[in-house]
Structure formats: structure tokens, C-alpha cells
Amino acid sequence: MKTLSRYLPLVLLAVFWEVAARLELVSSSALPPLSDVVVSWIDLIKTGELVGNTGASLYRAAMGLLLAIVIGTVLGIGMAWSKPINVLLSPIVEIFYPLPKSALIPVTVIWLGFGNGSKILLIFLGCMIPVTIGAFNGARSSEQTLVWSARSMGANRLRMLWDVVLPSALPELLNGIRTALALSFILLVSSELIVAREGLGYLIGFLGANGSYDAMYAVVLTVAFLGFAADRGYQMLMNRMLQWREQTP
Amino acid sequence: MSIEPQIAIDKVAHVYRPPRGRPVLALDDISLQVQSREFLALLGPSGCGKSTLLYLIGGFLPIEKGTISINGEPVKAPGPDRGIVFQHFALFPWKTVRDNILYGLERQDMPRAERLKRAQHFIDLVGLSGFEDSYPSQLSGGMKQRTALARTLAFDPSILLMDEPFGALDAQTRHLMQAELLRIWQGSPKTVIFVTHDVQEAVYLADRVAVMTARPGRIKTVVDTRFDKNDPGIFKAKAFVDKVDELWNLVRDEAIKAERRAP
Numbered sequence: 001m002k003t004l005s006r007y008l009p010l011v012l013l014a015v016f017w018e019v020a021a022r023l024e025l026v027s028s029s030a031l032p033p034l035s036d037v038v039v040s041w042i043d044l045i046k047t048g049e050l051v052g053n054t055g056a057s058l059y060r061a062a063m064g065l066l067l068a069i070v071i072g073t074v075l076g077i078g079m080a081w082s083k084p085i086n087v088l089l090s091p092i093v094e095i096f097y098p099l100p101k102s103a104l105i106p107v108t109v110i111w112l113g114f115g116n117g118s119k120i121l122l123i124f125l126g127c128m129i130p131v132t133i134g135a136f137n138g139a140r141s142s143e144q145t146l147v148w149s150a151r152s153m154g155a156n157r158l159r160m161l162w163d164v165v166l167p168s169a170l171p172e173l174l175n176g177i178r179t180a181l182a183l184s185f186i187l188l189v190s191s192e193l194i195v196a197r198e199g200l201g202y203l204i205g206f207l208g209a210n211g212s213y214d215a216m217y218a219v220v221l222t223v224a225f226l227g228f229a230a231d232r233g234y235q236m237l238m239n240r241m242l243q244w245r246e247q248t249p
Numbered sequence: 250m251s252i253e254p255q256i257a258i259d260k261v262a263h264v265y266r267p268p269r270g271r272p273v274l275a276l277d278d279i280s281l282q283v284q285s286r287e288f289l290a291l292l293g294p295s296g297c298g299k300s301t302l303l304y305l306i307g308g309f310l311p312i313e314k315g316t317i318s319i320n321g322e323p324v325k326a327p328g329p330d331r332g333i334v335f336q337h338f339a340l341f342p343w344k345t346v347r348d349n350i351l352y353g354l355e356r357q358d359m360p361r362a363e364r365l366k367r368a369q370h371f372i373d374l375v376g377l378s379g380f381e382d383s384y385p386s387q388l389s390g391g392m393k394q395r396t397a398l399a400r401t402l403a404f405d406p407s408i409l410l411m412d413e414p415f416g417a418l419d420a421q422t423r424h425l426m427q428a429e430l431l432r433i434w435q436g437s438p439k440t441v442i443f444v445t446h447d448v449q450e451a452v453y454l455a456d457r458v459a460v461m462t463a464r465p466g467r468i469k470t471v472v473d474t475r476f477d478k479n480d481p482g483i484f485k486a487k488a489f490v491d492k493v494d495e496l497w498n499l500v501r502d503e504a505i506k507a508e509r510r511a512p
Contacts, residue, residue, distance in 0.1 A: 152307060
């Protein structure tokens with residue numbers, strides 16, 4: 001019930017959308033009625049177009065994100081742990097950080113072509129930055145006394161990275177990954193819009209160019225919902241992993 | 250001395266180099282010997298380097314000048330022969346009470362069943378039964394320090410290094426914990442080096458108290474403080490009160506010096 005009332009504004013927005021379109025307050029090509037969009041959505045499901053393209057897109061996002069999480073975590077913790085690694089990598093991270101990653105779309109296409117490779121590379125490069133920064137800041141905040149305690153109990157240096165530094169970094173690292181998750185959707189759809197033969201971004205561009213605005217909106221809403229669901233699911237996972245943090249007894 | 254000391258500190262000095270600013274001589278010409286199963290308190294004003302000395306014994310900081318030996322072997326790195334308890338507990342916040350206590354045991358070759366049994370023994374010893382599955386964030390300060398104490402006792406170091414362990418606790422809890430530490434220590438005597446700036450705590454707990462000077466920290470004097478610690482009226486006993494007075498006079502000058510010095 002509480003969840004339901006929380007999303008009441010969305011229901012109101014949907015009603016407003018439907019009414020505004022039906023009363024032709026806006027042109028129906030700019031904003032087709034929501035009910036028409038829903039009908040198109042069901043059609044897209046039936047033809048298999050939506051499912052196939054969603055699969056292609058999720059594969060790219062998942063691969064790029066997974067690579068970014070693994071490599072970004074290793075780099076961030078490495079930078080916090082070793083001065084030489086920090087000296088080597090931090091200028092690269094600093095230069096790369098403010099660069100709009102969508103500027104790399106043509107570059108990744110030149111390198112890896114129109115298929116999955118260029119999308120995965122782009123998502124990997126873009127998402128790695130927030131993961132690396134999160135891991136770095138988190139690992140740097142690991143308390144000296146925790147490291148010493150582990151050492152005095154017989155942990156070697158490698159063990160300590162795993163047992164103390166990584167868990168200490170976890171809250172900030174998981175926040176970095178959350179940023180990366182949102183970024184992966186942005187990069188996915190924009191790269192697919194520009195150069196792709198399949199995927200949700202491609203489908204949006206294709207349907208829009210053909211004037212099938214009902215269907216185009218259906219895909220846009222699908223992307224919005226997937227992004228929302230991914231973030232929600234991630235937050236639940238994150239809360240589970242951090243359940244040891246400050247809480248009332 | 251006829252018997253070989255367990256811990257021998259010989260002419261140790263330590264320079265603290267802050268990331269910014271000038272290096273500071275924190276410890277100078279420290280020599281001290283501690284016998285096996287002795288309870289020694291390091292007493293001194295804040296900033297006198299008593300914790301630094303403890304970290305040097307622990308092997309956490311490099312020994313640049315002088316030597317520290319444990320059973321004749323020079324200290325080079327931390328090791329499970331020296332357990333440490335910190336003022337702010339240093340528990341792994343992502344581990345439960347039980348898993349914190351198991352951590353040191355997992356680093357040793359010990360069958361799982363025995364590890365669990367041993368952990369439970371120390372949980373019971375410090376009175377934490379029923380809180381095995383709690384996270385540190387769910388515990389009071391006193392319970393956190395009990396967990397830290399149990400974690401260190403569990404892997405059975407022969408030397409216990411304690412860095413103002415009760416300094417972050419309220420007065421009542423601190424009193425309870427002092428009595429409890431004494432009870433545990435009398436049950437299984439270990440060599441203890443106990444850092445504190447609380448004179449009464451030092452006299453109550455220790456066999457000997459080493460008084461340190463304000464920075465640079467030197468050993469000003471070492472005072473014998475053996476009493477019948479199980480006497481319930483000890484805090485009112487004349488000999489005890491006199492000893493606290495004597496040590497307080499020794500420490501006061503140093504505390505004033507430390508206080509007046511620009512930070």
C-alpha cells in the first residue's frame with residue numbers, strides 16, 4: 001500500500017499523458033496516447049522484436065559493466081595500495097574523468113566495428129571510471145588499526161587486501177558501481193542510436209525514422225523501466241551486502 | 250637480573266615524520282625490560298609517545314634506532330606472539346562477534362570444530378554469550394572492547410599489547426572492564442604492556458608502572474605497584490592511595506609540560 005501510494009504521481013502522469021493526447025492538446029505524432037503506446041508495446045512483444053533487441057542490449061551492458069567492475073576495482077585498490085601504481089594511473093584517470101564518454105563512440109566503432117565489441121568497449125571505458133574512483137577512495141579510508149590487527153593475527157599482505165582493504169572499500173565501491181550502472185544505460189542507448197544493427201537504442205532510432213511513434217515510445221518506456229528495475233534491484237543487493245553498517249539494535 | 254627478560258628494549262628512539270611539517274623526535278633513549286607474565290603499565294601525558302612505543306614493540310612501525318627483542322629475537326614485523334587491543338576496538342565491522350573472534354584462529358592450523366569451540370569459550374569468558382551473531386555496530390562500547398579482548402585472547406599470544414583500551418569507555422564500564430581484565434589475567438597470566446594516562450588505572454592493574462616524560466618520551470622512572478588486587482577495599486587502602494599520589498606527582502610535571510607546549 002505504501003509502495004503503491006509512493007508511485008501515485010506516476011499514475012497521475014500517465015493519466016495526464018493519455019488525456020492530453022486524446023484531447024489533442026499536443027499533436028499525436030509528438031505524443032501518441034499512452035494506450036496506443038501500450039498496444040504497440042504488446043505488438044512488439046508478439047513479433048519478438050522487443051525481446052530480441054532487449055537481449056542484445058542487456059548482453060552488451062552486462063559485459064561492459066562486468067569488465068568495468070572487475071578491472072576498475074583492481075585498479076582503484078591498486079592505486080590506493082601502491083604509490084607507483086597511483087603515480088602511473090592517477091593522471092590518466094584525471095584526464096579521462098571529465099571527458100564525455102559518448103565522444104568515444106566513433107573511436108570504438110573504428111576499432112571494433114558495428115557489433116557488440118564497440119558497445120562493450122565503450123561501456124567498459126565509461127563505467128570503469130566511477131568504479132575505480134569508488135574503489136580508490138574506499139580503500140584509502142581503510143583504518144590503520146584494522147590493517148594492524150589483521151597483520152598481528154597472522155594475515156600476510158595479500159590476505160589483508162582481501163580481508164581488510166576490500167571490505168573497507170565496499171561502501172564507496174558499491175556507490176561507484178551504482179553510478180556506473182546508470183552510466184551503462186546512457187552509453188548503451190546512445191551508442192546503439194548512432195551506430196548499430198540491433199539493440200534497444202537501434203530500435204528507438206529505427207522506429208522513429210519510420211514514423212512509428214507509438215512503437216518508438218513503447219521502446220523508450222521499456223528502456224526507462226529496465227533502468228529503473230536495474231537500479232532498484234541493485235539497491236536491494238547493496239543493502240544486503242552492507243547490512244553490517246550502523247543500524248539500530 | 251638473573252632471568253632473561255621476555256621483552257628487552259634497548260636505547261630505542263623514534264622520529265615521527267608528519268606528511269607536512271618538520272620531523273618530531275617522539276621517543277628518545279628508551280630502555281626497558283619486561284619479564285614473562287609481568288603486567289607493565291606505560292604511564293605518561295598525551296603525546297608522550299607511549300602508544301608509539303607500543304606500536305614499535307608490536308612491529309607495526311619500523312625500528313630505526315636501538316633494538317627491541319622478544320625472547321632474544323629482534324622484532325621485525327607483527328606476529329601472533331603479540332596480540333594488540335586498541336582504544337577504538339578495531340573490530341572488523343563487517344564481521345559478527347563470532348567471526349571477529351574466529352579471524353585469528355583461521356590463520357592458524359586448527360580444525361574447524363576446535364576453532365568454534367575455542368571462540369565460544371572466549372565469548373563466554375568475556376560475557377558475550379547471546380551476542381555471537383551481532384555486528385559491532387549493534388554493540389555498546391564496553392561490549393565492543395570485550396569482543397576485541399576475546400579476539401586477541403583467542404589466538405593465545407604470549408604478550409598482550411593494550412593501547413589505552415578502556416579510554417573510550419564511560420567511567421562505570423571502564424571500572425568493570427578493569428576488574429574483568431585483572432580476573433582474566435590472573436586466570437591465564439600473559440605478559441601485558443598496558444598504555445594509559447590514568448594513574449589509578451595503572452596502579453590498580455600493573456605490577457610495575459613506567460612513567461614517561463613529555464615529548465620526546467623518555468622513561469622517567471619505573472615504580473613497583475604490586476598490591477593484593479583482589480582486596481575489595483583496595484581503592485581506599487592507604488598504601489594504594491599513597492602510591493597513586495606518588496605517581497600522580499611524577500606525572501603532573503610532565504602533563505603540565507605537555508599542556509604548555511604549542512601543538
